[in-house]
Amino acid sequence: MNQIKNKFLLNPDMTYLNHGSFGACPKPVFEDYQNWQKKLEFHPAHFLTETLYKTLYESRRSLSEFVGCDEDEIIFFQNPTTAVTNIIHNLNVKHNDEILMTNHEYGALVRAWLVWAKKSGAKIVQQEISTPVSTEEKFMDDFWKGVTSRTKVIFISQITSSTGLIFPIASIIKMAKEKGILTIVDGAHVPAHIPLDIHKLGCDFYAGACHKWLCGPKGASFLFVKKEHQDWIKPLIVSWGNSGDDPGPSEFLTEFNWQGTRDMSSFLAIPAAIKFYVDEIKSHQETCRNIIQTVYYDFQNVLKTDPISTGGNWLGQMVSHPLPKRTPKNFKKKLWDDTKIEIPIFTWNETQFIRISIQVYNSQKDVDFLMSALRSYF
Ligand SMILES: Cc1ncc(COP(=O)(O)O)c(C=O)c1O
Structure with a gap:
């Protein structure tokens, strides 16, 4: 599924886990x-x-x-x-x-x-x-x-x-x-x-x-x-x-x-x-959804905070999870500066959250990279 990444215009030097915010346009569509x-x-x-x-x-x-x-x-x-x-x-x-x-x-x-x-x-x-x-x-x-x-x-x-x-x-x-x-x-x-x-x-x-x-x-x-x-x-x-x-x-x-x-x-x-x-994404969506189902548990194991859903059908190709209370305010910038991981971190209900998106150009490797980065902070 990963060769498809070069059909997108995304900067290959970053790990893009933020498809949900603004999408990303493939070259033929652009x-x-x-x-x-x-x-x-x-x-x-x-x-x-x-x-x-x-x-x-x-x-x-x-x-x-x-x-x-x-x-x-x-x-x-x-x-x-x-x-x-x-x-x-x-x-x-x-x-x-x-x-x-x-x-x-x-x-x-x-x-x-x-x-x-x-x-x-x-x-x-x-x-x-x-x-x-x-x-x-x-x-x-x-x-x-x-x-x-x-x-x-x-x-x-x-x-x-x-x-x-x-x-x-x-x-x-x-x-x-x-x-x-x-x-x-x-x-x-x-x-x-x-x-x-x-x-x-x-x-x-x-x-x-x-x-x-x-x-x-x-x-x-x-x-x-x-x-x-x-x-x-x-x-x-x-x-x-x-x-x-x-x-x-x-x-x-x-x-x-x-x-x-x-x-x-x-x-x-x-x-x-x-x-x-239809030609390039649809058949890979199940893989994306399966990755999200495992990330749901990874977040709990690594961040030690409680999930906001019971997983399963509540999730598609995104999962949002609360960060620990001690997360510094500038954590998004720090994560980007240290790793070039682009992922949204924001406040909802007075709690800081991290939200991952998995699109066809992502792979388990991207998730592993994020989790090892998160493990090093928490
Ligand atoms: C649920 C939902 N509704 C509406 C919007 C509005 O999008 P826009 O700012 O592009 O109008 C967004 C943007 O991310 C969204 O996530």
């Missing part, structure tokens, strides 16, 4: 991305008024097939933050209506909700999911305690950022639907990490990143909007929309496609990323 940029500059006016719409359609078609929805239910965004923010600012809530989320949500998006709540008068409820997370029943019990008659929206990650956990969200979506609560899923880490079928999940909105586990170029993310909501979800950036060059295919897509002149090459490179994933 070339495809740059080719779109060259095509644009070869004949800018023709590209932006003619070619673009056909190729955006192709990207939407191939991505929708990959994530399990219809082509006309997908709009592209630079990143999940802009995608989710677009939904947040379209919501029509009354004073004290509640938005329910877990205490594991991505910090920047929690902030986006809180800033909006100040203006809208909505209440943000961050329900505690107790750790170690163990069974789906316990998880559901913890979460559902946060639902009240005022809950209007549930916002939940399918794979969490800091804690690196796969949340079993299907039952939450099902119960929310029965109660008439809207569901917005933060799936930033999901595409090409675990199987995704948005229609089967049945959520109202789903935001995903294509630059993380799908290995697309930066700036490639999407938002799924269920058809029944497409008449009230409007772009925050209003441009030519229906009065512009885009011939369709629906008012919803036309309103979103053109948001002023911008480089959409990252969106257009998504089919190349899907091809690379």
Whole structure:
């Protein structure tokens, strides 16, 4: 699996254990991305008024097939933050209506909700999911305690950022639907990490990143909007929309496609990323997941701290683990300076955590190197 490392642009002198944060783009996908940029500059006016719409359609078609929805239910965004923010600012809530989320949500998006709540008068409820997370029943019990008659929206990650956990969200979506609560899923880490079928999940909105586990170029993310909501979800950036060059295919897509002149090459490179994933990554994912299952125990043995889950199905290609209390504040820098290991170290719930990602270009050797480094400090 390791020869594949030279198909990536990553600096070979470092040990990169941080795929989860920003992904990493393989050479053929990056070339495809740059080719779109060259095509644009070869004949800018023709590209932006003619070619673009056909190729955006192709990207939407191939991505929708990959994530399990219809082509006309997908709009592209630079990143999940802009995608989710677009939904947040379209919501029509009354004073004290509640938005329910877990205490594991991505910090920047929690902030986006809180800033909006100040203006809208909505209440943000961050329900505690107790750790170690163990069974789906316990998880559901913890979460559902946060639902009240005022809950209007549930916002939940399918794979969490800091804690690196796969949340079993299907039952939450099902119960929310029965109660008439809207569901917005933060799936930033999901595409090409675990199987995704948005229609089967049945959520109202789903935001995903294509630059993380799908290995697309930066700036490639999407938002799924269920058809029944497409008449009230409007772009925050209003441009030519229906009065512009885009011939369709629906008012919803036309309103979103053109948001002023911008480089959409990252969106257009998504089919190349899907091809690379299918040809080069997919068959190695089980090996990656198996490595993570052993790292789950390695962390406990080396760091002597308690895990935040019972492992198994809670984990995909990431595992996050608490560092000992005595870990110095500058530990990330020290680890980098001493070993050139790139791995995120951050505070969650007032505790320092380390989160490892295993992607196709990693191997057991990388893990052994990290563990021997950690052993030398702790
Ligand atoms: C769970 C989750 N949601 C949302 C995001 C937002 O990503 P961005 O900052 O690219 O918008 C991230 C980024 O890592 C994430 O992990």
